[in-house]
Amino acid sequence: MAESLLILGGNGFIGRHVAKKGIEEGYETFILSKKSPILSEKINGVNYLQIDLTSSKELEIIKNYKFNYVINLSGNINHCDIRNGGISVIEIHLNSLIKLISILPKDQLNGFVQIGTSDEYGNTIGPQYEDQPEQPFTPYSYAKFAASHFIKYLFRSEEFPGKVLRPFLIYGPGQKENRLIPYVIKNSLKDKTFKISSGEQLRDFLYIKDAVDVIFAALTNKSINGKIVNIGSGKPLSVRYVVETIVKIIGTGKPLFGSKIIRDGESLCLYPNIKFAKNALSWEPKYSLEEGLKDYIEFLKNK
Numbered sequence: 655m656a657e658s659l660l661i662l663g664g665n666g667f668i669g670r671h672v673a674k675k676g677i678e679e680g681y682e683t684f685i686l687s688k689k690s691p692i693l694s695e696k697i698n699g700v701n702y703l704q705i706d707l708t709s710s711k712e713l714e715i716i717k718n719y720k721f722n723y724v725i726n727l728s729g730n731i732n733h734c735d736i737r738n739g740g741i742s743v744i745e746i747h748l749n750s751l752i753k754l755i756s757i758l759p760k761d762q763l764n765g766f767v768q769i770g771t772s773d774e775y776g777n778t779i780g781p782q783y784e785d786q787p788e789q790p791f792t793p794y795s796y797a798k799f800a801a802s803h804f805i806k807y808l809f810r811s812e813e814f815p816g817k818v819l820r821p822f823l824i825y826g827p828g829q830k831e832n833r834l835i836p837y838v839i840k841n842s843l844k845d846k847t848f849k850i851s852s853g854e855q856l857r858d859f860l861y862i863k864d865a866v867d868v869i870f871a872a873l874t875n876k877s878i879n880g881k882i883v884n885i886g887s888g889k890p891l892s893v894r895y896v897v898e899t900i901v902k903i904i905g906t907g908k909p910l911f912g913s914k915i916i917r918d919g920e921s922l923c924l925y926p927n928i929k930f931a932k933n934a935l936s937w938e939p940k941y942s943l944e945e946g947l948k949d950y951i952e953f954l955k956n957k
Contacts, residue, residue, distance in 0.1 A: 665695070668769070673700050683700050689704070721762070726769055734794075774790055783926075784930055806881075815876065817883065818882045821860065836954070842906055846908065850911055853895075854893070855921075859887060884928050899947060903948060
């Protein structure tokens with residue numbers, strides 16, 4: 655009998671790639687999401703559960719299942735402040751996790767992967783290490799930070815088989831088109847002039863195929879239970895370099911560097927040390943920036 659895998663937020667960018675990999679790996683794969691996917695985005699072989707994670711009543715349905723593995727990709731990036739939606743953000747990213755785990759049958763649960771965020775590190779200077787103090791600066795980054803330490807607490811107190819992956823910037827097919835890389839690719843393919851910041855920010859860009867591989871490597875690895883693991887390419891690059899690389903590959907596009915203002919509070923130096931991920935998971939990113947971009951550009955050309 656196949657082992658079961660539940661993906662929270664599986665209709666999102668990363669979640670859809672994870673679900674496809676789950677099917678390929680032979681898991682009985684479930685996606686739990688507040689909304690049903692549109693028909694064209696449904697994945698053959700996936701079981702869909704339409705549940706609002708913030709509703710304790712709806713979560714009761716989870717008691718009817720005994721999942722072997724869970725990957726939590728639920729929620730969305732939102733940098734609002736506490737008075738303008740921040741309480742709702744904390745409810746979605748932290749309180750819902752606590753509610754879920756409190757009713758999740760654990761007798762057959764072998765692994766739980768919590769997907770955190772590099773924003774938990776705030777304005778600390780890169781490279782960011784897993785054992786350095788975090789500096790969350792928004793309700794979103796605070797909720798993610800608290801969720802990470804909730805997973806660590808559960809492992810210490812009751813040997814809950816949870817671990818936290820902290821991705822930096824993941825890109826690839828299916829990503830929202832207002833994000834940096836698809837925004838630049840789309841405008842460059844149309845040979846448009848487009849606004850961009852000065853590009854001095856240092857960032858780490860991990861291709862989606864590498865991200866999915868490391869998520870599955872972590873899923874069954876018990877040695878990292880109760881731990882936080884940075885995931886990224888391990889190669890910091892300036893935003894300007896990434897934009898110029900896209901324009902060079904495509905051969906068209908006119909970025910106006912400095913025409914957008916860098917967001918208040920945005921870190922200028924955010925990239926991970928990934929030594930722990932490499933050692934503990936025997937994992938290495940396979941795609942260089944150029945390889946990932948070429949793959950993604952071809953996808954968008956043919957979309």
